[in-house]
Amino acid sequence: MPVSGPSISLHKLSRHYGTVRAVDGVSLDIAAGSLVALVGLSGSGKSTLLKMINRLVEPDNGKILIGDEPVESADPHVLRRRIGYVFQNIGLFPHMTVARNVAIGLELAGEKAGRDARVAELLDLVELPQDLAARMPDQLSGGQQQRVGVARALATRPGLMLMDEPFGALDPVTRDNLTDQYKALHDRLGLTTIIVTHDMAEALYLADRILVMEDGQIKADATPAELLSGNVGDEAEALVAIPRAQAAHLIALSKQA
């Protein structure tokens, strides 16, 4: 399925909460088909920035284009149906089966034909066994639930995926697994993905471009390789230092052994 994700363009985007500038005049262009990680500490404004793209948060100032189209050219709910959204707390509908959860976007769009086949296809895509379709969400493990979350977001074949700490609550093994598999999916489906994370190691591994946010502004914008080579600013260096130190420690340990 050759879907080509759109490019994204942010222009002087701001959002204040009281006196706090959550997002402070951010301008940014994201190329079609890229996988961008938005990294920063809690409260750096990364989630707010992400949610302005699908209008879960409205900006005070500035403009957002998806492709060539301003986001406010359609009603929010129409816009959101074209954008996949995955977040840490997943938010599966507890009163619906896995199959209905996955197909809810099609239900909203009024697509009746081939729903079951699409659900089966999506479960395959996120590597879930077919017999989970009839289960209720609370009968699934955390990792399985987030796979359902991803399948649900992909059901309507969006070109753009917005992911807010999607794997943050999962155990490390599951998380690693899912990160791997998502990267493969992203490439296979030709998506544009923006993923918010506070884990620099994850960002370095997953993304082809990393944006470091602090105090509502983008302090660094680089590829993983550039980030590791240094010289992209103190904020980025502080975040990169942690996985670098961990890696060095592990190497030292393995040499001792």
Place this chain on the structure above:
Amino acid sequence: MNDAWQQALARVPELLAAHVQLSFSALLLAMVICLPLAIWAVRSPKIAGIALGVASLIQTIPGLALLALFYPLLLGVSALVGGGISAFGFLPALLALTLYALLPILRNAVTGLSGVDPAVREAADGLGMTAWQKLQLVEAPLAAPTIMAGIRTAAVWTIGAATLSTTVGQPSLGDLIFAGLQTQNWTLVLTGCLFSAALAIAVDLLLGLIERGIRERRRMLTGIGMALIAAGLLTATLPLLIARDNIVVIGAKGFSEQFILARLIGSRLEKAGYSVRYRDGLGSAVVYQALSAGDVDVYVDYSGTIWTNQMQRTDSQPKTAMLDTIGQWAYAHHGVKMLGALGFENTYAFAVRPEDARAKSLRTLDDLARVSSDFNFGTDVEFLERPEWRMVQAAYPMRFKDARSFNPTFMYPALASGEVDVISAFSSDGRIAANGFVILEDNKGAVPSYEAIMLLAPDRGSDDKFVAALNPLIGAITVENMRKANYMVDREDDKKTPRQTALWLNDKLRE
């Protein structure tokens, strides 16, 4: 015993039907009001505060008071829109019970809707649901068990409070309870309580079944619960669907004499081929309005009551002139026909022990005034505040040693035991004769006349068969017989039902 139970049970189907109809309507109306309000309230904390505050405030008003408040309120509204709104019966009861049912439904609906997991809401928004889709697909289904629990609480409250609707003339199982309390007929009270409790328990169980079905997502269970509720509703209200035209409604206020006279009127109308129903326990203010509106077809009132309460007269006229005036006034103003006076009075009468009457040769109120400084005076709780007492004092120079108020039930024993020496009795009360008390004559005519008079609703006044069936009662009941009849119902031992007593009284009619 068996007979009493049979008579009580015979009244159940019709009262149960009315009870179910009223409770269900009130519950339905409360749901119609609360559910949209709750949706609004969840989106606006200000509305939530106001709505829940008002609902809680209503809950603090006693049920009886809430019902009573609607009577003047509806009368006012009716006057404002030029009439046509009945302040009697179904409407005030419905409105009061609906208000009563608001709080549990509203509170649970707000709790249920606002308790939906924020992550689930975020997912719904992120997927592109409209506000309506979010409500329909996510919020409502998730809040449903909590909302259902609120409806269940409201249903039980409403069924309980519906027993109070008797007081505004809406038939309910409360009719049995109120009539039973008044005549100390415990069979009636028990029957009313048992059936309203059983109804509440049954509805609670069935709604509980539906609630469980929703909570556990078991459609079968929900379906069975709903089917049983629907079947119960249909069965219970069946008596209402059966042709009810030309059923005569006989009104009665809340004391034994009224119950007996209503049964006497009813038995004669039944003999003439009418089907009859009784509305017992109506307030004095309510029953005349109900009659003029045609909600009640016939009842017995007292001339002094109409004179002071309805006509707002403060002057006095001789007995016969007063009756004529009342008859003309009622017909001219409301089309109400006064068929005539039954032949006895139920007024305030001063009663003394027979030995005192003999020893001090007491015969009139003048005689009483002469010895009043040696006498202790016992009254009911309101007499000392009433205009009648001022009229008596103006006519006779009385000054009692002491005055005490009693509940009527204890006033008679107090006189018998010598605790007081004279009481303001009700002249037709059976306990006067039973104790052998002597009534002192109001020789100056100070106390207004309270002749028992039969009043007919506007469209019954021209019903010849109806009038012919009741005409033999006019002037046919002596105060002695009325006292005996009242005593048969009021006494502790060998109690008779109002109906049995009415049949006895029918044999004693003066030709």
